[in-house]
Amino acid sequence: MGDGPWSVGDEGWRVMRRRRTAWWRRAKVWRRPAARARVAVVGALLLCMTAAVPGGAALAAGTPSPYAYAPDAQFVPGATGSAGAAPLTAGRTYRSSLPSDGKIYYSLELDAASDAYVSATAVPPAGSTIRPGDGIRVSVEDSDGRICSSDSETYGIVATARPLAAWAGREISVKPTRCATRGTYYVVLERINRVTSVPDPWDLELFAVTEPPLEQTGTTEAPKGWNSAPPTPLTGDAARREGGSGFASAASIGNGVWSSDIEPGRTLFYKVPLDWGRQLNATAELGSSSSGKGSAGGALNLSLYNPVHGFVDEASVTYDGRQKSAELDPPPPVAYENRYARLDPLNGMRFAGSYYLVVNLAAEVAEKYGEGPFRLTLRVRVEGASQTGPSYAGESQPEGLFQLGQGGTGGDQAAGTAGGTGSGADSAMTVLAVSGFGTGTVVLVVLGVWTVVARRRAAAL
Known part of the structure; x- marks a missing residue:
């Protein structure tokens, strides 16, 4: 049989006996209700971890997730009115959810000098049907409900979902007499359903940015005469x-x-x-x-x-x-x-x-x-x-x-x-x-429980 790990010499038999003994002890440990309960807890936590990952079922089945969110994106709920609007901080990325009907609100504290922008990337569920004209609208409003700027983006003739982004802002550099005061502003999002309502909510990634003013203001006219001819490929x-x-x-x-x-x-x-x-x-x-x-x-x-x-x-x-x-x-x-x-x-x-x-x-x-x-x-x-x-007279955020x-x-x-x-x-x-903080917490809990189970099993052996 040679000198490999499966040779049947004296040492080989001792190794095999130790293996059989270890297996029998593990089997005895498994019969204990506490051990079965610990393993059940670990299994349940792993299942929760899979469910906590966005698109967890799709990932488990091998189907790619439709969108990879920023790793540091924090979940923030959209409010149904300005009174309960959660704050967004410039320089940060957030996750949220956009219902099929109605507006949702977020708040934004701005100074009296910087331009500010918020983009909203809508991510319909994988496999959902999109109708022509479906889309999103994002607006930035001041405390009196005046619209500083607004943008909407819609799908064309394609019927399948894909990520779609729109942006709006408070632009002092462009409109110096409008929305130019320091204070609280509101980011307002809503779905556009031009054909029929699509009931499934859409996931969102929100990106808030500020651009500082210039040290010295220059021309306020757009450049002219640029080359718009397609180049040689x-x-x-x-x-x-x-x-x-x-x-x-x-x-x-x-x-x-x-x-x-x-x-x-x-x-x-x-x-x-x-x-x-x-x-x-x-x-x-x-x-x-x-x-x-x-x-x-x-x-x-x-x-x-x-x-x-x-x-x-x-x-x-x-x-x-x-x-x-x-x-x-x-x-x-x-x-x-x-x-x-x-x-x-x-x-x-x-x-x-x-x-x-x-x-x-x-x-x-x-x-x-x-x-x-x-x-x-x-x-x-x-x-x-x-x-x-x-x-620039200052730093952008980020x-x-x-x-x-x-x-x-x-x-x-x-x-x-x-x-x-x-x-x-x-x-x-x-x-x-x-997947965010929630899933990270579940991962730590799973690892902790797994460690405890492993140590107790080792002690039992």
Whole structure:
């Protein structure tokens, strides 16, 4: 039999006897009601932990969660009126829930000088049906109920859910005579149901930001004469870069050609650092399929969001099995003065920092061409020379958001060019982290109970 662990020498028999004895003692321990109760408690806590993780059932079944929330996002309930509005702190990210009907309120304490913005990312439940015109509206109001600004974003012809973000703010730099006092302001959210009510509540991620005033005010007119002609598409081999599942886990990319796999129903997030004066051009391409037939309207969607998660622009195309591309209209170069433009695609390019490319492949594609995955290619061109930005009279919240390389959310210089390393893939630890404090507490309790059980069993042996 040789000298391996299963050889039947004297020592081998002694080892086998010890193993049989240990097994018998463990069996005796298991017969004790207290031991069975401890194991039952551990099992129940593990079950609770799974339920506490957003989309826990989907994760257990292998289905990806529709959105990865910021790991430090704290849950805050929306109030049905301003009187009970929970406070939001600038520089923080929150989680909440948006009912199908009615408005919900949050409060925000502001000074008399800074611009403030709040973005709301709506996350319908995975597999839910979306009707054309469904969407969200977010407003910022003062204590007299006057609307400082408001924004709404809705779904197009695609019938499957995907994350959708809208933003609003108190903009002293743009409207100095409106909502310019120090005090309490209110963030008001509501669902838009233009066809019929969808009863399921939507999860929310809220991001509150402040932008300090300038040390010296310059021109108050939007730039003119920028190059709006589509550039020649980039060519060459694509570098592999898996997209993230939310703003917080967005994968860093820069100038170049990038590739990933995408399944129907998935939304991938990428971030591109843009300095003042830089111009972004982006195209998303979906590879062809050799099987299936028919077409899915608006199947491939490419959206652009700015550093405060504010919507800038989008493009979408129908997929019919042939290779397709969705190309964004070239936005203007990043400039502080873009905020004075009247049109959304222009005034959203008002900050330096990380801009987000968000790609969604509609679930309907699976019905016609299978589950995939499909080959996704991003062609990103960043042009223009970096310019000296405005001199702020203070810090943004979060700090460094509008300064590249300063350590803030927008300060990401690690993207480089195509061919760099790195990944936006979410790890199992991130999945646990995004579930918030409640799940973290359950994890600690489970580990504690498990340790006690293990020690008592060891003592019994």
